[in-house]
Amino acid sequence: MSDELFEGDRIDVTVGEPAHGGHCVARIGGPHGQVVFVRHALPGERVTAVVTELHKGYLRADAVEIHEASPDRVAAPCAFAHPGGCGGCDLQHVAPAAQLAWKSAVVRSLLGRMGGLSSERIAELDIRVEPLPGGPLGWRSRVRYAVDAAGRPGLLQHRSHEVVPIDRCLIAHPELQKLDVTGRLWPDAAAVEVVASTGGDISVRPRPATTALLAPAEPVAPGALVPGGNGLPGEPAEAPADGPAEVTELAVGRKWQVPPDGFWQVHPAAADTLVGAVLELLQPAEGESSWDLYGGAGLFAAALAERTRGRVTVIESAPVGVTAARTNLADLNGVEVVAGRVDVALGRRRVTGPVDLVVLDPPRTGAGTKVVRAITTARPRAVAYVACDPAALSRDVQTFAAEGYKLAALKAYDCFPMTQHIECVALLVPGYQPPAEQVVSSNDAAGQ
Numbered sequence: 001m002s003d004e005l006f007e008g009d010r011i012d013v014t015v016g017e018p019a020h021g022g023h024c025v026a027r028i029g030g031p032h033g034q035v036v037f038v039r040h041a042l043p044g045e046r047v048t049a050v051v052t053e054l055h056k057g058y059l060r061a062d063a064v065e066i067h068e069a070s071p072d073r074v075a076a077p078c079a080f081a082h083p084g085g086c087g088g089c090d091l092q093h094v095a096p097a098a099q100l101a102w103k104s105a106v107v108r109s110l111l112g113r114m115g116g117l118s119s120e121r122i123a124e125l126d127i128r129v130e131p132l133p134g135g136p137l138g139w140r141s142r143v144r145y146a147v148d149a150a151g152r153p154g155l156l157q158h159r160s161h162e163v164v165p166i167d168r169c170l171i172a173h174p175e176l177q178k179l180d181v182t183g184r185l186w187p188d189a190a191a192v193e194v195v196a197s198t199g200g201d202i203s204v205r206p207r208p209a210t211t212a213l214l215a216p217a218e219p220v221a222p223g224a225l226v227p228g229g230n231g232l233p234g235e236p237a238e239a240p241a242d243g244p245a246e247v248t249e250l251a252v253g254r255k256w257q258v259p260p261d262g263f264w265q266v267h268p269a270a271a272d273t274l275v276g277a278v279l280e281l282l283q284p285a286e287g288e289s290s291w292d293l294y295g296g297a298g299l300f301a302a303a304l305a306e307r308t309r310g311r312v313t314v315i316e317s318a319p320v321g322v323t324a325a326r327t328n329l330a331d332l333n334g335v336e337v338v339a340g341r342v343d344v345a346l347g348r349r350r351v352t353g354p355v356d357l358v359v360l361d362p363p364r365t366g367a368g369t370k371v372v373r374a375i376t377t378a379r380p381r382a383v384a385y386v387a388c389d390p391a392a393l394s395r396d397v398q399t400f401a402a403e404g405y406k407l408a409a410l411k412a413y414d415c416f417p418m419t420q421h422i423e424c425v426a427l428l429v430p431g432y433q434p435p436a437e438q439v440v441s442s443n444d445a446a447g448q
Contacts (some may be wrong), residue, residue: 004068009051011061015448017042018102020110020150020391022090022420023060036061039158040083040093042070045203050083053159060159071097076155077137078170079318080155081418087158089171100414103129103422109410116401129184129422130414132269136417143267147194151185153192170420173268175202195260198268199248225288227253252303255329263296263321270415274425275303276360277411278384284308288356291315291380293342293371298325298335300359300386305332306430313351342367346374360385364393369387376403376430381435390422400428 005011015038023037026049038049041063049061063082066073076082076092091099107127111117117125133137145153148163155164168177173196181192181204189206210387246316247266248255251271258264265271276301284290284307290300295314305312314329314337316322322339329335338345342362345351347370359378360367366389367375377384383405387393390412397407405428415423 005051005054005059007051007054009050010048010064011036012046012048012067013038013061015043015045015047015063016107018106020106020420026061028059034059039090040064041066042073042094042098044068045070045073046052048055070098080164080166084157086155086164086166086169088155088169089418092418096131096417099136099417100129100131103414104412106420107410107422107424110390110394111397111407111410113394114391115397115407117397117407120202121407125407125410127410127412129414131414131417132273133266134269137170138172138174138177139267140169140174141176141196141198141268142264143169143172143176143194145181145194146188147189147191151187151189153182153184153186165299179204195243195247197247197252197258198271199246199255201247203243204246205243205260249324251299252306254302254328256297256299256324257318258297258328259322261320262324263316263318265276265415267415270413270423271299273413273415274386274423277302277413277425278386279307280355281409281411281425282359282382282384283384284357286310289313289354290357290359291351291355291375291378293358293367293375294362295325295337296321296361298329298337300330300361300384301325301335302332304357305329305335308357310334310356311353312336313338315340315342315345315351320389341350343370343374346371355380355382357381358383362387362392364389364392366396368396372396372399373403376400376405379430381429385424385426387424387430388421388422393424393426397426397428405430414442 004071015024015026019025023039024041024043026036028034035058037060039062041047041250047063048065049063051061053060064083072095073093074095078092080086081089081092108122112122117380144164146156154166157164165339167182175196176194181194186192186206188441189209190209193205225393238434246257246259249258252275284304287310288308289311292314295301295316298314301312301314312335314325316325325337354379408429409427411425413423
């Protein structure tokens with residue numbers, strides 16, 4: 001069917017269920033016809049969509065006319081959230097309660113399709129994405145504005161490097177919206193990074209055109225808003241145009257000093273929410289040992305150390321994160337910060353088991369087979385997996401299962417309102433015996 005279509009063609013479709021990535025699934029030519037991933041639509045709607053990309057097995061399209069609207073459709077509050085506009089927000093056309101239902105359905109679908117969980121087990125887990133304090137706007141404390149060839153700041157179109165100049169970003173923190181960043185030209189910058197910390201600091205940092213915009217481990221996202229839950233990781237930038245060299249963040253009853261381009265949650269309530277979920281799921285006991293993998297500034301390590309009073313090992317690869325962790329955790333006894341990639345540090349036995357508790361907060365690509373196997377070889381009694389991508393989490397859940405660890409509980413949070421991103425905290429514990437065919441399948445996949 002895609003051979004008969006071209007980019008820019010208009011097609012009439014009835015939209016199906018939401019899928020990972022901020023779109024819904026439709027088909028051309030009946031129930032088994034060509035798959036079309038449609039943005040700016042809602043399940044059940046009948047729309048006219050413009051084809052934006054053609055691929056061998058599927059199409060991408062934007063809904064441009066709504067013939068039968070869902071009752072969950074609302075007017076997007078931002079004038080730039082439309083087909084061809086800013087790509088940073090995927091769900092501004094969806095009512096807030098329906099956004100939570102959308103994201104819950106996506107997590108459940110991925111755990112079944114990619115995680116290997118049965119529908120009965122998914123129902124038992126009772127997965128519901130919960131909102132964080134505050135509304136769907138004005139929450140984002142760290143934003144990266146791209147700069148076009150004319151020096152105008154803006155955000156990127158969906159799946160594009162095309163900059164859309166804007167006057168303000170409505171999901172940005174109110175203190176960031178007050179800045180004049182979008183009202184001036186930045187002729188010598190490729191991007192401008194702004195931060196409003198929970199400690200009250202404001203930072204504005206232009207990135208010169210010769211500086212890489214993103215660290216290799218963190219792919220670019222629509223709207224030039226860094227995805228996932230971890231701020232703006234990467235190499236140290238130039239000195240800030242305005243603001244301190246380090247900003248103060250407040251979480252778990254402590255003050256944290258973090259460089260503006262350091263590893264930190266972008267929703268002001270996310271750090272405490274995620275730490276609370278990890279502690280509730282792990283139930284740390286006094287004297288237990290812990291690993292904090294992909295530890296950043298040491299947020300989870302601090303919470304574990306204060307609960308267990310036992311040995312805590314942090315592994316972090318980004319130099320800025322290692323420095324922040326060593327500084328912020330210096331007052332805690334028994335905490336060691338290891339600089340290096342998690343897979344390398346575990347593979348070369350720089351850190352060895354046994355260990356009682358493991359927390360991991362990997363990048364969007366997930367932990368992967370090598371790391372999962374290194375964790376399960378250490379035989380922790382419980383693992384808390386903090387994930388900013390439910391697809392990567394689901395793949396790793398299946399690998400954990402093949403290694404004898406079952407998904408015992410899962411909490412999910414809307415740390416990124418108006419976008420398709422979801423933060424999950426999964427509890428994995430030993431005791432699962434996978435079917436023989438699943439073990440073979442997992443081993444085969446690992447060897448590819």
